[in-house]
Amino acid sequence: MSAHTPRYSFLPPWVLKKRLLHEGDHEETQLCYQHIQQLLSYSYLPETDSAPHGYASLPEAGCHTPAHRRVMHLKNLTIVPDLYYREDRKADNHQLRMAVRQDADTDNMFEYLDIIYKFFDGVFDYKSFNNSNATISAMTHYGRGYCNAFWNGAHLVFGAGDTGMSESPLFLSFAQLDIATHEFSHAVIDHLSPLTYSSQSGALNESVCDVFTIMLGHYRSRHASHQGDWHIGRTLFSEQSGIKALRSLSSPGNAYNHPVLGKDKQVAHMRDYIELPDNPENDNGGVHCYSGIPNHAFYHFASALGGYSWEVAGQIWFDTLRRGNLPPECDFLTFARETMAVADENYDEEVTAVLMSAWHAVGLEP
Template identity: 45%
Template sequence: MTGTRCTIIPGYLLARIAEAEPELAPAVQFTLQDALHTRGRREVVATRWPGGQPPGQGGFLPPTMPLHREPAAPEQAGPPRTVVPEGAAPRRSVYDADGATTLPGRLVRGEGDPATEDVAVTEAYDGLGATWELLARSYGRDSLDGNGLVLVATVHYGQDYDNAFWDGRQMVFGDGDGVYFTRFTASLDVIAHELGHGLVQYTSGLTYVGQPGALNESVCDVIGSLVRQRVLGHDAGSADWLIGADLLTDRVQGVALRSMAAPGTAYDDPALGADPQPAHMDDYVDLPHDADNDNGGVHINSGIPNKAFHLFATELGGPAWERAGQVWFDTLATRGRIARDVDFATFAAATLVSARERYADAPEVVEALLGAWDGVGIAVS
């Protein structure tokens, strides 16, 4: 995966806020500059380390808690393994940056510790656990790396920090500016979305630019939505398919950051502008592949595969994390199924391979999948 930090709020929205609200400009500019300053961090964080220990681990975890469990057996071709080790459970460490930007900060809650009075700590701890539960109970994956990776999060990062991000080793949450965005732990789907970038890092490693970058963002939206739906007990038909609805203050004219059911309709705000996401390849936005243009529209064009997943899941019905989610997970996590620079059409073809492999006796799954990709203008052969 590229060294670019993956954040939930794209730079173009932050730039609009800085322009619309001069009093917020210093905090917003710091949010943007902080991302640029640490852009290379993920580039040097490998997904596998000799002996199972990453460089610079010392400050992240108590010395008695290894980052990974004992090494798993080598991955094999075919569908990912579907059974987690007996007795496996999430392992979480939540830290408090106390308004600074030094990571990870002060340890405030470890696995099994009682809840604190800090709501952000509780939300982060619960969100990490809910994401682990989806991966383990639905897909048989023990944490992001499949090998019991400790889930680390830092809350209260920076001053009025307008973002949440995965930096290659841990989750980081700002408290928001209080005008447009509230605390970033308030949205369970945002927590799961950002952890999804960790899952991508440990599986396909999708390049964060252009179409593979938009797929990276879309897969993480899928993970975020599925975690929230599973916690709430919503099936595909009753889910709202919104990402980041709990982040927006009453000031914003909109319902969420993104809508998987109706890309392009999440917000239409005087300051933030109109939601730019397309829902069909006819409206694909071709942008330069640089940071000033959202790395080629990774947060914009993700609306297309998002809509495809929504069509797939709602056509199948029932819990979206079951058959529809399983096909997406298999596509992401099966060794060699997709390349790091996969485009939309090739990813769609790979989901067809996954569906036929996993659901050979359920032709309705393949039929729904083909219809979904056709619905967004992508033909699958």
């Protein structure tokens, strides 16, 4: 794997930093926070040795079999064993599945990958993460008490959360459909229209992943935009935490307000945008914070259009990536202008006007 290949962390660093400040030097939380810093700094560690902070990198996925999906149970390891837990193979028109033992996270993830694949194929005519039917590889039970998920350029990787590991657990398993969709979407962006994972381009990267995640949820429930759920991480938190979601596209900054994790730091409007240092401590310039701005624009657009979010609004977002005009360091205004160009080329003036209003609602003038 190239040292320049970015990795994408589902959790923003401030979530675990807040927890560390509240709980003190909790080992698992400290390890996970340090690993998020490594992910954000694109730090690649040796693949065969233990990492200095307890979490090692993972090898690249090979597409040596015609498998559609593979899921590995890591048994709380941070290096990869040589046996896949469940694997899809197409040979002689039969689907073969391997199962070592029952495990809810691994079995669920096996099904989630199929749901995600069929969504991108059916809605956008895009097959797997590279549009060439590459095998989708996922790994569950990464690390001990690991509270995060990430795409490392080859695998979707999920921790099992801290339930049973902490006296006051906050996180359930990260092996959930919306989180898997978000991380898979990073892989799609990497292959379709790479966006540098820092500052506004990184926030766009995060936002597009959130948008695809929301659309898949609406698609499965067959809810129109005004009926659908606009939250990410609805089932991530323990019941005793009282937290209802990690992010909100309908109301960025109001997903949670918790005594340990603090208040949701996302913003919804350019008036609240402050240039942050481009380093892991500051979330690579606020990629998880400022993603709320384009997120909220999509919410306004899809809601004002009516109908299903994955149809006109979703197609414009996907086609903006697919046409290949976005620079890697794309800013919000450039992205907004590209969506306007796609809308103008493919839809009527009413759609274009609604889209313009959506960007105006978040303080952008494309």
